[in-house]
């Protein structure tokens with residue numbers, strides 16, 4: 001089966017991008033990372049992608065100001081020119097118009113460091129700590145017009161410790177992000193996901209008998 005051509009969009013350090021690139025380098029992975037696109041030349045992830053031999057592109061969003069459609073026209077042309085079939089957002093900090101999102105519906109993934117629908121938006125770890133939740137995690141979902149919402153492909157959970165700071169919780173969640181994003185891309189690219197209304201279902205759910213109880217019983 002031919003591999004799906006993927007663009008990863010980043011704004012920053014690109015650790016999720018790196019996890020996707022590493023996974024896609026494995027034999028038999030159903031997706032090829034064709035290009036990494038950043039909306040700012042200062043995105044640290046660009047150098048990582050270049051070292052991996054992946055094409056990189058910077059489309060500065062700042063000069064477009066509030067003209068989202070103008071930025072997206074340039075982005076769309078770059079995606080079309082490369083025959084991109086799937087987009088993975090990896091810490092891409094720019095909102096899209098509903099038109100762009102609808103065009104890519106079912107073909108654009110995002111990762112967010114909380115168990116959505118809890119704690120969307122900024123400072124998810126601070127939100128989790130202020131809410132006193134005992135379990136947090138990360139979510140990969142298809143992108144819809146609403147920010148940090150959309151059909152959920154996969155989630156990973158981690159315990160929240162009483163002495164956590166936003167930084168220590170972020171580190172624990174990030175390790176899970178790097179595990180679930182490649183898995184989500186593998187599932188979507190190989191056709192193991194389908195939509196039932198607004199929900200995403202998959203043919204590849206593992207054992208259901210693992211419970212995470214926090215604080216633990218012993």
Ligand code: GAR
Nearest residue numbers: 012013014015016090091111112113
């Ligand atoms: C990740 O934690 C990702 O989940 C988050 O930004 C970080 C990017 O890190 N995304 C969001 O908060 C989206 N709302 P990375 O550049 O190292 O992948």
